[in-house]
Every structure is written in C-alpha cells, then in structure tokens.
Amino acid sequence: MGSVAFIFIIIFIVLMGIPCVGVAWIGTRLINQLGRYPSRTPAIQLSVVLKLVVLEVVSWTLLLLFFKILVAE
DSSP, X not given: OHHHHHHHHHHHHHHHHHHHHHHHHHHXXXXXXXXXXXXXXHHHHHHHHHHHHXXXXXXXXXXXXXXXXXXXX
16 A cells, blocks of 8 residues: 555656746746847747646646546546
8 A cells, every 4th residue: 555655646746846847947948038138028928928828737637637547446
C-alpha cells in the first residue's frame, strides 16, 4: 500500500510541477521581452495571455483526467 501512495504523490507532484515550470518560463520570457521592447507592451502581454490560457487548460485537463482515473476504480 505504501508504494501506491508514493506513486500517487509522484504523479501529483509532476502534474502540479509542469505547469509551475511552464509559468515561470513564460514569465521570464515576458520580462525579457518587456525589457527589450517596452513600446510593444500590449502585443507582448496578449501573446503571453494566450500561452497562459493554453497552459491552464492543459493542466486542468491533465488533473481532471488523473482524478477521473482514480475514481474509476
């Protein structure tokens, strides 16, 4: 039973960690682009929002799929 809990924790950490790393990567690129092109701020922010929305949808879908699989037993 302990190994099942360990596997659950690892999978959950991966499912939560991937979006966090993605948001950090997108954020650092946003800050770098805003520093280079301050006059293009609205266009840069719009492109980042679209990427964050896609990342959010993918992460929620993975979490819902994970919990759907757990409940199916």
